[in-house]
Amino acid sequence: MIQALIVDDEHLVRKGLRLLFPWDKYGVEIAGEAASGEKAMQFLREHPVQLLMTDITMPGMSGLELIRQAQRHDASIKAVILTCHQDFEYIQEALRMGAIDYIVKTQLEEMDLDQALARIVKAMRTEAPEPRTGASQASAMKDVAELSGSVRWVMDDDGFESLLAAIGKHDPDAGQVAELWRSSKDRLQLNFPMFDWQEIEEAAPVDAYGFEQRLRKLRARLQAWLRRSGYSEDIIQAIVKAVGRIAEQPVAHVKQSEVSQWVNLSKNYFSTSFRDIMRLTFSHFLQTVSVRAARELLVTTNYPVYWIAERCGFADQRYFSKLFKEQTGLLPSEYRQLHGK
Structure with a gap:
């Protein structure tokens, strides 16, 4: 059965x-x-x-x-x-x-x-499972990258153990470790933009063990930073869940009322606790995530700027361009010209 x-x-x-x-x-x-x-x-x-x-x-x-x-x-x-x-x-x-x-x-x-x-x-x-060689090994590395770039492991012990188990199982080589560290840090910077990332070591680890140790240290620092807000573990975990969910769906046009329901908090309490724990308002965080999504679409697609602006939740293209330049130093068209294929 x-x-x-x-x-x-x-x-x-x-x-x-x-x-x-x-x-x-x-x-x-x-x-x-x-x-x-x-x-x-x-x-x-x-x-x-x-x-x-x-x-x-x-x-x-x-x-x-x-x-x-x-x-x-x-x-x-x-x-x-x-x-x-x-x-x-x-x-x-x-x-x-x-x-x-x-x-x-x-x-x-x-x-x-x-x-x-x-x-x-x-x-x-x-459906039969594919052997884990060649392209499927690359897929396994992608899974490790998604786990390490997620925010779940920051406060969730089971999530962190799952990440460590995945790293140990696939034993990435030096080049893969360097790319994993770069991509993980890049995605986490998006999730926690107000954290002091200058404290975190830039040089990539050279092996899987070094990667695990670097993640342990980063996790401890992020936890300490989040806990300085003075909120309970349950509330901090709820906010981190909300952050991860938004980052997973950067063009979903979510509303604060929807996100507060996801984590079972009242809208007002969610707004206050999010601001205190993340050190920025929910709307500011959403703008940061949306601009990041727009950056990726500008580089990876040929859709016009107005389409990308609307796709990322901005009804006013001029406001989108202004905000985009504030965050990146470039207009959307300039960013695409500089970073596009």
Whole structure:
């Protein structure tokens, strides 16, 4: 029997999925349910599961992050995402990460559930793991880079252990270590722009052990900096989660009210604690992340500046250009000319 885990923050959705699909017919057993990504990971550590069906947007850990962590825990786990609407950006991202299918929850009554489950089970049985050589080894290094550039490990002990385990498993060479350190530091600087990065050693470590030690030192300094705000561990972790979620989706045009709901804080308390812990306002942080996303789009695409401005959440192109120059010293067109292909 295929063991499946259903993850959704709404009890009625979990119950509906249990009752509606013909699980037994296709050799699937619902091993458990979870109302959050955190509880799902706890379940996965204690129970072998082959199929993960997860909501894509939940308070706390998102469905995308859950898929990442679940597949790091067990690369053979297959994921199906649950979404309330045809959000193709999220769906495409999940499919790029290895999800085998998606289900729009609002269309369950109109779907051929028998056919949908048959399709999912067929995909599970036909997909085979690739040997970890050549291109797949490069993919493994990309996974390590994503882990090290994430903010989750800064306050979360399990996240940090996962990162160290990934580094030890793939044992990057000197060139890979140098690139990992550069990219990790670059992404973390975006997440914590007010931290004194001049304190952090510039020279790249020469091996995996040196990389691990450098990360331990950086983690300790970031934790000390965050804790100087005087807030509790729970609140600091909530803010760091919010920071990571925004950085993962830099062009999602999120609102402060939405982010505060992700981490279960009131809008006013979130605003105050974010400013105190991060040493800048939420709106300023969002601008910084959006300009960074715009920089990448200017270099990697040929879309016009007005399109990129709108894509990154700026309705006024002149304001976008002014803010872009304040942060980079260049107008968007100048930045593209200097750094483009």
